[in-house]
Amino acid sequence: MGEAKGWKDFVEEFLAQRKWGSGHEIVPLAGDASNRQYFRIRLTGADRPSIVLMRKNQGEEFKRSEEAVSVHGQGPPGDPFILVARFLKKSGLPVPDLYQTREDGSLILQEDLGDQTLFSRLAVHPEEEERLTESVLRLLVTLQGLSWSGEMEWLEDKRYTADLIRWEFEHFLEYGLRSADPATLAGLREKIDHESKILAGSFPSVLVHRDYHSRNLMVREDGSLGLIDFQDLLLGSPFYDVASFLFDPYRNLSTEKIERWTRFYCDLALEKKILPKQTTLDDCLVALFHHAFQRNLKACGRFFYIADVKGNPSFLGSVSGTHRNLERLAGKVPELGDFHEQIRPFLRRPDPL
Numbered sequence: 001m002g003e004a005k006g007w008k009d010f011v012e013e014f015l016a017q018r019k020w021g022s023g024h025e026i027v028p029l030a031g032d033a034s035n036r037q038y039f040r041i042r043l044t045g046a047d048r049p050s051i052v053l054m055r056k057n058q059g060e061e062f063k064r065s066e067e068a069v070s071v072h073g074q075g076p077p078g079d080p081f082i083l084v085a086r087f088l089k090k091s092g093l094p095v096p097d098l099y100q101t102r103e104d105g106s107l108i109l110q111e112d113l114g115d116q117t118l119f120s121r122l123a124v125h126p127e128e129e130e131r132l133t134e135s136v137l138r139l140l141v142t143l144q145g146l147s148w149s150g151e152m153e154w155l156e157d158k159r160y161t162a163d164l165i166r167w168e169f170e171h172f173l174e175y176g177l178r179s180a181d182p183a184t185l186a187g188l189r190e191k192i193d194h195e196s197k198i199l200a201g202s203f204p205s206v207l208v209h210r211d212y213h214s215r216n217l218m219v220r221e222d223g224s225l226g227l228i229d230f231q232d233l234l235l236g237s238p239f240y241d242v243a244s245f246l247f248d249p250y251r252n253l254s255t256e257k258i259e260r261w262t263r264f265y266c267d268l269a270l271e272k273k274i275l276p277k278q279t280t281l282d283d284c285l286v287a288l289f290h291h292a293f294q295r296n297l298k299a300c301g302r303f304f305y306i307a308d309v310k311g312n313p314s315f316l317g318s319v320s321g322t323h324r325n326l327e328r329l330a331g332k333v334p335e336l337g338d339f340h341e342q343i344r345p346f347l348r349r350p351d352p353l
Contacts, residue, residue, distance in 0.1 A: 007055055010107050011041060014100045020046045026053070040112060051099060054081075054108040076154045079105025081231035083152070091146050093139070094226045113226040119214035119250055128223075135225050136217060136245060137265045143227075144206035144238050144274050160208060160236030162200040165294065166192055172301030175308060178348040191339050199294055202287055205235040206274060212241035213248040238274055239284070243292035247329070249299055249321030255328075262288055289332045293339070296322040296329070304348060316350040323347060 008026075015024060020043055029038040029052070039053040076083055082105055088095045096111035118136065122129055148155045169192040173185065180188075209216075210232040218226035242265055246258050253261075266284040269275045275284075300322035303315040326347075330340035 007053065007107055010100070010102070011053060011109065014109055015041075015043075018099075020048070020051075041109075048112075050112045052096070052110050052112045054110060056106045075157070078103060080233070081105050081108065083154075084230050084233045085110075087152055088143075088146075088227070088230060093143060094224065095230060096226070096228070113218040113228065114220060116219050117215045118217040118219055118225075121219040122214070122251075131223075132219065132225075133261055134264065137242075137261065137268065139225055139227065140209075140212065140241055140245070141265070141268045141272055141274060143209065144241075144269070145272050146207055148207060148235070155207070155233070155235050158234040159205065160200060160234060160240065162196040165196040165199050168298040168301075169196065169294065171305065172297040174301065175304040176297065176301035176348055177343065177346045180343075180346040184342060184346065188339075188342055191335075191342070195290065195294060195335075195339075199237060199290060203237050203239065203275065203279075206238045208234050208236040208240050209244075210234060210240070212244045214245070214250050237287070237291060238269060239287040239291045240295065243288050243295050246288065247292035247296060247325045249296060249318045249325060252321070252324065258288075259285065286333060289329050289336060292325060293329045293333075293336050296325040300326075300347075307350075313350075319348075319350055323349075 011024075011026070023044045025042045025044075027040045027042060029040050035057040037055045037057065039055070040050050041053055042050045079101075082098065082101055082103070085095050085098055089097065096113055099109040099111070101108045118132060122132065173180070173188065209227075209230055211229050216227070216229040218228060220226055242262070246253060246261060262284055263281055266275065266279065266281055270277065270279060300319055303319050303322070306315050307313040326340055326343075330337045
């Protein structure tokens, strides 16, 4: 009761100070796979219909105990969500306004971007795919072009190193495979070492959202984009987020569209000097395919981890999307084909209901 009273008092005090509306209703929202809980606060008699409360469960930190994020320095000088949100908002990116926070990030009142994700919007309005995809890739290039010197220099110690990439591969081996024999695992680890070094050092580092896909991009009522779930921002390859978006397990883009939108991204990234000027379209496609393969392996393992460890099976329906992407990518690059051939007999599939 004390905990509930604490966050309810936080809301009541804020609304009383701002004099926003004559009343309110608090409605739980569907959460994600993290330790965050969300509530929509519906306001009556106000110039805005609602705001959102984010509550972080006590005794946990954002993925600190779950993922080897490879922080070698002091870490961020505060809560990552708050620091990143303020930085991105000041930089002109469409992230939610933060209205009131506890500096430890345990309670945050923020702008309500609505319920319409890019995924749900395109399911109803497929004719908007061209416009929205162009906007998504332009937004990504804007993010990648931001400088992290100054207030965000703590990101220097938060990078997609070969060790972190290797850890994500291992996460897949642990949760995404079934009954692989020791010889197979030993062979896979050799490939993992090779891939991890390639993925960590092929291009100059940029800001990486780390989960840039159709369910973390919101479409507001006016058709503009909003960006959420950005607290895991780090430094890494420009192709990680491109791969996350174009080889999204929640969607199935055709090969023609993937290649066309890769060309669009590369032209824009070259223009903004995010990619070295000698980078060719073939360079872009090969980098994209390697990152997409690793990203889908990670997602596959993650979906099973969330079910096995957190008791949340809601992501298991997307495992087939990761398998589909892995098979497609195996046909693009011989090295990935060899990798896929080794894991294919052992790929874990959700148990039938």
